[in-house]
Amino acid sequence: MRRIGIGQLLQETNSLNPVITTRDHFEDCGLVSGQRIVDDYRDTGELAGFTSLPDLLGEPVKWVGMARAVAWSGGPLQTGLLAEVISEMTESLASAVVDGVLLSLHGAQCAEDEYDVSGRVLQAVRSMVGPDIPIVATLDLHANVTPLMAECADVLVGYHTFPHIDHVSCGRRAATVLQRLLGGEVPSVSMWKIPMVVSAAGRATDTGVQRELWAEIVASEQRQEVLSTGLYMVQPWFDVPLLGWTLYQAWVDDGDPSLDPGAVGAACWDSRRHQEIEYVSPEDLIDRVRAIDGGPVAVSEGHDATNSGAPGDSTQLMAALIRQPIGDGGGLCFCVDPESVAACQAAGAGAKVDLTVGGKRDPFSEPLAVRATVNGTGNLRYTLSGHGGHNLPVDMGRYANIEVTDTTIVLVEKTGPGSSPLLFDATGVDPRAFKVVLAKSPEGFRADYEPFSSGILYAAAPGCATPFINEVDFQHTTKPLFPQDEIAAAEDAAWAGEIYQRRVHGKEQR
Numbered sequence: 001m002r003r004i005g006i007g008q009l010l011q012e013t014n015s016l017n018p019v020i021t022t023r024d025h026f027e028d029c030g031l032v033s034g035q036r037i038v039d040d041y042r043d044t045g046e047l048a049g050f051t052s053l054p055d056l057l058g059e060p061v062k063w064v065g066m067a068r069a070v071a072w073s074g075g076p077l078q079t080g081l082l083a084e085v086i087s088e089m090t091e092s093l094a095s096a097v098v099d100g101v102l103l104s105l106h107g108a109q110c111a112e113d114e115y116d117v118s119g120r121v122l123q124a125v126r127s128m129v130g131p132d133i134p135i136v137a138t139l140d141l142h143a144n145v146t147p148l149m150a151e152c153a154d155v156l157v158g159y160h161t162f163p164h165i166d167h168v169s170c171g172r173r174a175a176t177v178l179q180r181l182l183g184g185e186v187p188s189v190s191m192w193k194i195p196m197v198v199s200a201a202g203r204a205t206d207t208g209v210q211r212e213l214w215a216e217i218v219a220s221e222q223r224q225e226v227l228s229t230g231l232y233m234v235q236p237w238f239d240v241p242l243l244g245w246t247l248y249q250a251w252v253d254d255g256d257p258s259l260d261p262g263a264v265g266a267a268c269w270d271s272r273r274h275q276e277i278e279y280v281s282p283e284d285l286i287d288r289v290r291a292i293d294g295g296p297v298a299v300s301e302g303h304d305a306t307n308s309g310a311p312g313d314s315t316q317l318m319a320a321l322i323r324q325p326i327g328d329g330g331g332l333c334f335c336v337d338p339e340s341v342a343a344c345q346a347a348g349a350g351a352k353v354d355l356t357v358g359g360k361r362d363p364f365s366e367p368l369a370v371r372a373t374v375n376g377t378g379n380l381r382y383t384l385s386g387h388g389g390h391n392l393p394v395d396m397g398r399y400a401n402i403e404v405t406d407t408t409i410v411l412v413e414k415t416g417p418g419s420s421p422l423l424f425d426a427t428g429v430d431p432r433a434f435k436v437v438l439a440k441s442p443e444g445f446r447a448d449y450e451p452f453s454s455g456i457l458y459a460a461a462p463g464c465a466t467p468f469i470n471e472v473d474f475q476h477t478t479k480p481l482f483p484q485d486e487i488a489a490a491e492d493a494a495w496a497g498e499i500y501q502r503r504v505h506g507k508e509q510r
Contacts, residue, residue, distance in 0.1 A: 002057060002182065003097060005129070006037055006050055007066030007089050008104035009121055012140065014309025015239035016464040016472070017075035019361050019415075020112065023084070025071040028395050028414060033088055037065040044391045045070075046104040046138045049171020053102070056179040064096045066103075066125075070392075072415050073309035077111035086124045093128040100178050101125060101135040103153075104171065107143020108235035115240040115476065119148030126152040134181035136174045140164070142200065142235045145246040147500040150191045154181055155250045158230035160218050162205045163387035163419075163447035177227050180252075187227050187250045191500040192261035194245040194268050195493035196482040197236050199467040201302055201442045201458055202277045209274045213267055220258040226251050229258060231268070236469050237308065243477045244496060252504075261498060269490045272482055279460035279467065282320040286436075294454035295329055295435040302442035303463030304362060306418035307388060310440070310464040311361035312336035315368045317438055317459055318358060321407040322370065326435050330406030333438035334423060336361065338413040344374045344400030353402070357409065364462040372402040372409070380412055382426040387419050387444035399427050408434070419445040442467065 011021060023031070032040060042051045047068075054061045067089040103125065109117040118139070125135060134154045139145070141159040149156060157174040159166055181187070205214040213231070220229040227250040234245055247264045249257040280288050280299075289297045304314035313336045321331035335358045347353045351374045359367035380396040397413030410427055417423060418440025421431045431437045432452050439445035442465065446456065460467050470483040478495050480487050487493060 001060050001062050002099045003062045003064055004053060005064045005066050005093060005098045005101035006047070008047060008068045008070060009085060009089065010104060010106050011071040011077070011109050012073040012106055012142070012235055012309050013076050013109045014073060014235070014237045014464055015076065015110065016237050017309050017311055018363060019075045019311050021071055021074045021077050023081055025074060026069045029070040029072065030393055031069050033067045034065040034092065035063070037068045038063045041068055045167045045389060046171030046174070048168045048390060049173070050102045050104070050175050052172045053175040053179065056175055057182070064092055064098050066090070066092055072417070073307060074415060075309065077109070077117065079112040082111045082114050082117055082120065086121060089121060090124050090128045093125065098129060098133060100133060100182055101129060102174060102178060103135065103137040105137050105139055107139035107145060107149065107232065108238050110238070110240050116146050116148055118143070119146045119152065122149055122152035134178060136178045136181070138170050138174045139230070139232065141233060143232045144234045144238055144240060144243055145191060145232050145248055146242055147191065150189055150248070150500045150502070155187050155228050156230065156248055157228045158232060158248070160205065160214070162203065163444035165387055165447055167390040180227065185252045186504045187252060188504045189250045189500070189502040190257045190261060190498060192247040192265055193242065193496040193499050194247070194265045195480060195487065195490055195496040196245055196269060196272045197234060197243060197469055198272060199236055199442065199469055200233070200308070201300065201467050202275065203233055204443055204446070209271045209276065210268070213264065216259065223258055225253050225255065226258045231264070235308070237465055237472065239474045239476050241476055241478050243481060265490060277458045277467070279458050282316045282459065282461055285317060285320045285459055286326060288457055289326070289436045292455035296431060296437045296453055297435065297455045297457060298445060298449035298453040299436060299438050300442055300445060300458040301438045301440050302458065303461050303466050305440045305442050305465045306336070306415050307441040307444055308465035312415050312418065312440060313358040313360055314362045314461070314463050315358040315365040316461040318409065319368055321436070322404045325406045327406070328435040329433055330408065331436045332408050332424060332429065332431055332434040334410040334412060334440070336415050337411050338397070341398050341400045341411045341413050344402060344411065345377050345398060347374055349374055349376050357411070362463065364464070370404045372404045375401040375403055375408070376428060378427065380423070380426055382422050384417055384420055384422060387447040388417050401427055401429060420448050
């Protein structure tokens with residue numbers, strides 16, 4: 001019987017968010033270790049794919065639970081927290097011999113005291129299991145892949161969809177790779193960096209400018225000699241060294257990567273100025289909404305996307321909704337504001353309250369003074385499936401539904417998914433009944449809202465997840481980097497190109 005280490009560390013970091021991620025944020029989403037990882041979360045996210053390994057092997061597996069640490073997107077991890085998590089992640093490996101390891105990571109995660117969280121986790125696991133035990137790790141499509149990650153993992157396997165709806169299949173692809181490595185195959189690896197960072201909006205894998213390229217990437221994995229092919233489009237608001245897009249390929253046998261890195265890099269580079277999104281300003285939002293027949297009109301509030309790690313309490317679009325009656329069902333949005341939730345809980349349903357809403361965490365907006373009616377309060381818990389998760393338990397703490405003019409604002413204590421209508425459903429509010437709904441997501445919200453929306457709009461304002469990446473003041477990125485630096489050609493960034501390779505000749509690793 002094979003003994004397989006299994007673990008997960010997920011959180012996407014937005015370096016501009018001043019709200020630091022603490023241990024409490026992980027405990028809100030379920031911080032567990034040991035056998036509970038499989039017992040409680042075997043059908044959640046990538047773990048649901050990992051646990052297909054016994055079927056792939058044709059024999060039972062003894063799971064060695066490491067740690068499952070998941071927090072919603074937010075600011076950098078608090079100083080010292082990574083060391084705690086690594087200690088918990090590797091504790092079981094100190095007393096157990098394993099044949100292989102499956103890890104679910106994000107890849108765009110930093111701490112106050114570490115730029116490369118995923119790399120350090122992989123390094124720590126590698127130091128525990130030794131050089132010969134295969135480690136396969138999954139990554140978000142917006143990972144910032146580093147040489148340390150590529151060196152410490154035998155193979156990295158990434159999402160192939162944005163909106164992210166392939167968590168389970170990604171985990172199963174990783175399990176398939178581990179099954180092949182346990183059978184004796186040895187991977188070669190190539191990692192090619194493209195010195196660019198662009199907004200996630202308009203870069204969907206099914207409709208965006210890279211759609212045909214993504215079809216090639218997915219098709220390349222169908223080749224028997226290919227273990228993994230991924231294009232990582234990087235979290236754009238991530239101020240770390242070696243930030244940039246990455247083409248990662250892993251294959252077996254002598255030979256070369258399935259895709260020509262130079263050609264893929266050139267295709268991505270040529271698209272760097274592409275912008276198919278027309279952004280609506282807060283001042284024009286309601287007029288644009290009214291010009292669309294029916295409802296709801298789903299509006300991307302991407303600059304404050306909690307899916308992208310923004311604080312979730314921007315008031316710029318909220319102010320536009322409540323300025324005057326919208327009609328036809330009114331508006332719907334949510335705001336992370338624990339102080340206002342407490343005031344509404346104390347006042348009770350039906351009460352009239354004077355509140356100062358939002359703008360307490362977001363450094364780009366001011367609080368709004370409102371006179372509101374409390375329509376309801378409670379605890380906001382639900383299970384997310386769709387973009388951002390598969391059977392993912394979500395706990396956003398207490399909530400209060402308030403009404404200002406004809407807009408309903410769902411106030412919540414804790415951050416959480418901004419892309420899913422399930423957030424509103426869980427508070428007893430039907431988003432399908434409104435004229436306009438704000439989604440705190442730059443692109444992924446389409447997967448959940450398009451089926452019942454009468455139109456899609458993208459709004460923009462200053463924020464921690466601004467779509468205007470050229471306005472972001474990066475302090476720690478490796479230079480030059482587009483669009484902060486004007487580069488005539490990708491080759492002019494001497495740090496980019498192929499920055500890591502691990503070639504195998506026969507069965508001997510270099």
